[in-house]
Amino acid sequence: MYDRIFPPAKITLPNGKIVYEKKSRAPIILVLLVLATIISVRFTNFDLNTLFKRGHEFFVIIGQMIPPKWDYLNNIWKPLLDTIKMSLLGSILGSIAAVPAAYFASSNIVSKPVAAVAKFFLSILRTLPTLVTALIATFIFGLGTLAGTVAIFLFTIAYVGKLLYEQIENANMGSFEAMESIGMGRLQAFRYAIFPQVLPNYLSTSLFSFEGNVRYAAILGYVGAGGIGLLLDESLGWRDYSSVGMILLMLIITVYLIEKVSEHFRKKLI
Amino acid sequence: MDAIEKQLHASPRNLRYIFTIAILILLLFIWSLTTVNLDNVSESGLGIAAGIIGGILNPDLDLLFSFTSQGVLYLLIETIAIAFLGTIMGSILAIPLAFLSASKIVPKPVASVTRLLLIIIRTIPALVYGLMFIRVTGPGPFAGVLTISLASIGMLAKLFVDVIEELDTNILESLDSIGCNTFEKIRYGIWPQLFSMFLSIIIYRFDMNLREASILGIVGAGGIGAPLIFAMNAYRWSEVGSILIGLVVLILLVEFFSNRIRNKLVRG
Numbered sequence: 164m165y166d167r168i169f170p171p172a173k174i175t176l177p178n179g180k181i182v183y184e185k186k187s188r189a190p191i192i193l194v195l196l197v198l199a200t201i202i203s204v205r206f207t208n209f210d211l212n213t214l215f216k217r218g219h220e221f222f223v224i225i226g227q228m229i230p231p232k233w234d235y236l237n238n239i240w241k242p243l244l245d246t247i248k249m250s251l252l253g254s255i256l257g258s259i260a261a262v263p264a265a266y267f268a269s270s271n272i273v274s275k276p277v278a279a280v281a282k283f284f285l286s287i288l289r290t291l292p293t294l295v296t297a298l299i300a301t302f303i304f305g306l307g308t309l310a311g312t313v314a315i316f317l318f319t320i321a322y323v324g325k326l327l328y329e330q331i332e333n334a335n336m337g338s339f340e341a342m343e344s345i346g347m348g349r350l351q352a353f354r355y356a357i358f359p360q361v362l363p364n365y366l367s368t369s370l371f372s373f374e375g376n377v378r379y380a381a382i383l384g385y386v387g388a389g390g391i392g393l394l395l396d397e398s399l400g401w402r403d404y405s406s407v408g409m410i411l412l413m414l415i416i417t418v419y420l421i422e423k424v425s426e427h428f429r430k431k432l433i
Numbered sequence: 434m435d436a437i438e439k440q441l442h443a444s445p446r447n448l449r450y451i452f453t454i455a456i457l458i459l460l461l462f463i464w465s466l467t468t469v470n471l472d473n474v475s476e477s478g479l480g481i482a483a484g485i486i487g488g489i490l491n492p493d494l495d496l497l498f499s500f501t502s503q504g505v506l507y508l509l510i511e512t513i514a515i516a517f518l519g520t521i522m523g524s525i526l527a528i529p530l531a532f533l534s535a536s537k538i539v540p541k542p543v544a545s546v547t548r549l550l551l552i553i554i555r556t557i558p559a560l561v562y563g564l565m566f567i568r569v570t571g572p573g574p575f576a577g578v579l580t581i582s583l584a585s586i587g588m589l590a591k592l593f594v595d596v597i598e599e600l601d602t603n604i605l606e607s608l609d610s611i612g613c614n615t616f617e618k619i620r621y622g623i624w625p626q627l628f629s630m631f632l633s634i635i636i637y638r639f640d641m642n643l644r645e646a647s648i649l650g651i652v653g654a655g656g657i658g659a660p661l662i663f664a665m666n667a668y669r670w671s672e673v674g675s676i677l678i679g680l681v682v683l684i685l686l687v688e689f690f691s692n693r694i695r696n697k698l699v700r701g
Contacts, residue, residue: 200521203514207574207655214579220569248465255462290684291677294648298665299485303478308468382558385651389468392560399564407561415556 228408235409239394243413246390247421249311249383250376257319258369264320265327271336272353282328288321293379297388308389315376315383319369326368330361363432370425370432377421381414481668488670492678505657505679512656513683515574515649516642519581523642524635527586531593538597555587559645563652574655581642581649589638596630633695640691647680 171183203209267273268281297314304310334357342352384392391410398406498506532538534547562583566576605622613621650658657680664672 199517203518206511206514207518207578209518209575209578213570213575217569221565224565224568245468248468251461252465252468255458255465286685287681290644290681290688292644292648292680294651295661295677298662302481302485302665305478312469378556378558382560385560392558395558395561396564399561411557411561415553418556419552 224404227404228411230405231408231412232403232405233409235406236413239391239410239413242384242389242391242394243417245308246380246384246392247377247417249308249390250315250373250380253312253315253380254319254369254373254376257316258323258365258372260316261320261323261327261369262365264324265331266353268324268328269331271332271334272349272357285321285324285328288317289325291317293318294382294386297383298386301387306387306389311380311383311388311390314388315380318379319372319376322372322375323365323368327361327365330364331357334360367429367432370429374418374422374425377418381418484668484670485673488672489674489677491671492675493671494675503660505676508657508660508676509679509683511574512646513643513687515577515581515654515656516639516646518578519646520585520635520639520642522578522582523585523589523638524631526582527589527593528631530586531590531597534590535594535597537600551587551590554583555591559584559649560652563649563654567653572653572655577646577649577654577656580654581646584645585638585642588641589634592634592637593631596627596634600626629698633698636691636695636698640688643684643687647684 169186171185174182174184176182264281264285268278268285270278272278273281293314296317297311300310300313301307304313339352339356342356343349347355380390380392381395382392384390384394385396387393391414395407395410398404398410498504530547530551534544534551536544539547559580563576563580566579566583570576570579600623604626605618608618608622646656646658647661648658650656650660651662653659657676661673661676661680664670664676
């Protein structure tokens with residue numbers, strides 16, 4: 164279509180051959196991008212004036228966070244540990260539950276329709292924002308850390324499950340078929356032929372999702388699902404910015420440490 | 434001892450290491466179990482669960498397909514607009530930061546300071562930025578755009594740095610040897626290498642920003658989050674159902690197209 168409106172340039176090589184150079188698509192993509200930007204500006208009431216006039220307020224808030232209120236540390240420990248526990252528990256259980264989920268979503272192990280249904284459920288679980296899952300969980304399991312754990316558990320199943328079934332589908336099927344041919348069941352063949360192939364990657368993905376979950380867990384308190392988010396919300400509401408600074412400082416240190424530890428083990432695995 | 438048995442025994446024995454790690458994980462698991470208490474689980478939980486599932490199965494179709502400013506379609510477009518503008522602003526801000534944190538380009542101390550700044554920006558949850566920006570611009574989608582752009586800088590810059598550090602410098606040397614000036618070196622040596630990778634990263638981040646933007650409404654920063662929360666808190670499950678369906682379909686569609694475009698970009 165595009166080539167018909169803007170015909171490709173014809174170049175005759177010295178040996179008489181004719182090659183076509185297609186016209187670049189860049190202009191039309193650029194126009195579309197500019198249009199999308201303009202529409203977005205309209206929709207979001209984007210206003211540079213306000214930004215220049217009031218943008219410094221943001222740095223005023225940051226300025227108030229420094230120095231952080233050190234005394235507040237004693238109030239932080241418990242929610243912070245709760246956050247870590249929530250994400251740890253959700254990640255461990257979720258990663259374990261992801262194995263059967265991925266098994267039933269791999270089209271080379273189970274039949275195609277079963278795999279399609281399982282994949283569908285996994286992708287819906289994955290697209291639901293964690294905060295929304297957490298909010299629904301607070302309705303069902305009550306306020307507190309249990310709801311947060313459930314939300315993280317569900318998200319971990321979906322995330323690890325997706326990466327795992329992609330691994331399984333790309334695994335080498337030779338040994339799987341060999342084991343089936345000597346009379347092993349499908350599950351047994353999976354256990355001894357496929358699982359060892361995907362194990363290092365599976366563990367690495369689980370660790371990675373744990374890292375991410377700590378970050379997610381930090382905001383779950385906002386909807387009442389336990390952890391440090393509740394504290395964060397309260398102090399922001401009271402405009403007690405030096406306490407916010409302390410919370411954020413502790414959060415940054417925790418996430419950094421967890422990331423470093425998990426990075427060490429992930430490097431070892433792969 | 435035949436060949437197979439020999440091979441079996443030749444495998445590295447790190448049983449003690451694995452055993453230690455397993456014990457450690459088990460201890461951590463038990464430790465984290467202490468956080469779960471079932472006291473808050475109310476009897477009405479099952480009824481609510483049934484209500485939610487019923488609502489999602491019987492969505493409010495009028496709301497889903499109406500074009501007014503309360504309808505799901507409008508709210509979804511607003512969410513896309515927030516994510517789109519936020520991604521563009523975030524990428525513009527992230528590119529200079531990425532070059533400043535590439536230790537190949539700037540001196541080591543500068544690079545490590547910028548890296549530290551990026552880690553801090555990355556770790557602070559987007560909701561916190563949202564609450565701060567609302568104090569600056571007032572509630573509404575504008576605050577959402579600023580939040581998204583700030584929240585995406587951290588990851589964008591980190592991924593950009595990886596690309597910058599992997600630049601193939603042999604090309605620059607060969608361009609030097611045929612007498613190109615600095616501008617030509619950037620245009621023909623660096624730009625083509627970076628552009629498609631950067632674009633792929635930006636599209637990936639747009640995908641993530643769409644999810645972020647969909648929850649920012651919770652703090653009042655525009656998008657589909659606010660109506661979702663209101664509907665939930667008012668137990669109007671069919672409304673919740675229609676909003677969730679719209680959101681899930683949108684995110685899946687965007688993910689599908691972004692994956693296709695990125696595949697095309699990376700493979701050329």
